[in-house]
Amino acid sequence: MHQKLILVTNDDGYQAQGIQVLADSMRKLGKVIIVAPDAARSGAACSITPATAVRVSRISDDVYACSGTPVDCVKIALEKLLPRTPDLVVSGINHGDNASVSIHYSGTMGAVFEACMKGVSAIGYSLRTNKKQCDFSPYVQVVEQWAERVLSEPLREGVCLNINFPETQCLKGSMLCRMAKGAWHTEWLDAGTDSQGCRLFTLTGTFCNLEPEATDTDLYALEHSMASVTPVDIDMTSRESLSEPGLNL
């Protein structure tokens, strides 16, 4: 059997602590190539760079830094940099969780969606933390277990995994769960006006779990010291709405 090929990426940049931990962990499972942004791209979602050229710097034999978004990194890696289609794409470990609706803004998960759209098994890993320097050691075993599992039993077509960790020294295992309903509010700080008199605002925000009673959600897992493992579908069609009489034509 040939050695597995694993693409490692993120949205915090190739020098972030989380991607180093993730790459080290993946090296136990196969040959690792890192293609990641040259600096932080938090909140990049699935954005792409349509108007300007994207630059790729070869940092070392197996590490490339890219001036584009996380999605650009995966697209360039698959088409231009890797010797063959990888067996797995992993993204993270993000500094900050991507549970509930935060998945939509996440560059970490953008990279995962891109791999999934290209038919490659993919997992995103994120840690619920505000710290720049984190202790990732409590999570490394679970990171590796899920990667190993997906390498041996590929995910359903069009499905990828969003795995989030709570900040804890005592992780109580993983929980398979759905995305919780949640919402960000109070998102803008007034930042005065510029020289032309235009108003300025800075993005911030408070997150609210809209289903605090539910016990089957990613937020429940995180609040109970478990890793949340959410299978995510690239096909966003609302099947329930398709069969609803209200929408019929």
Added chain:
Amino acid sequence: MHQKLILVTNDDGYQAQGIQVLADSMRKLGKVIIVAPDAARSGAACSITPATAVRVSRISDDVYACSGTPVDCVKIALEKLLPRTPDLVVSGINHGDNASVSIHYSGTMGAVFEACMKGVSAIGYSLRTNKKQCDFSPYVQVVEQWAERVLSEPLREGVCLNINFPETQCLKGSMLCRMAKGAWHTEWLDAGTDSQGCRLFTLTGTFCNLEPEATDTDLYALEHSMASVTPVDIDMTSRESLSEPGLNL
């Protein structure tokens, strides 16, 4: 009954032709406020601006231009600019379609997702075209019909609409449909090297319908001169995978 309040946005910028057509059409249904990017933000997806201040210029009484992404526009409009929660958010009309997996890269749909996440009914409209100047007149009636319908019967919670038009003078109605499986390939043009010897690539790409036989997809609708109307779910959980034995813990 009070007058309806409608937020109009897009990803091509507040001066784009498509948003003018959309705003004019919405003015028949209620009070319109435009909050849109100050320039084109194609491919912005659900990206946000976490690191720098976002600037808002008041162009006229009911038009604001914003230096952020389409999602930023909706967030700022809802929290800072509108007198109350709008009855509807519409985005577009995009110059270029957002059918199949292209929905994931779309700033037009990013704005729609953001409104949906905030509990506001939302519709994205896009036209399959490469032209900067388009004739939107064949679509205006359908644009208005769907907006009117959603204003009178709000969508299911967490569901929004992705409506795409084919380029045709003879639109044969609308078709309720699912997202087709599709993929972009051959996405990068070599653009030489920069002064430091780093490789440069420019994003392009060819789209391929992976289900050319299917008759219930958005791509089928577009290829048969119909508007595709796809209900889209903000909750991306793969319910089928949740109940699959393979993923159980």
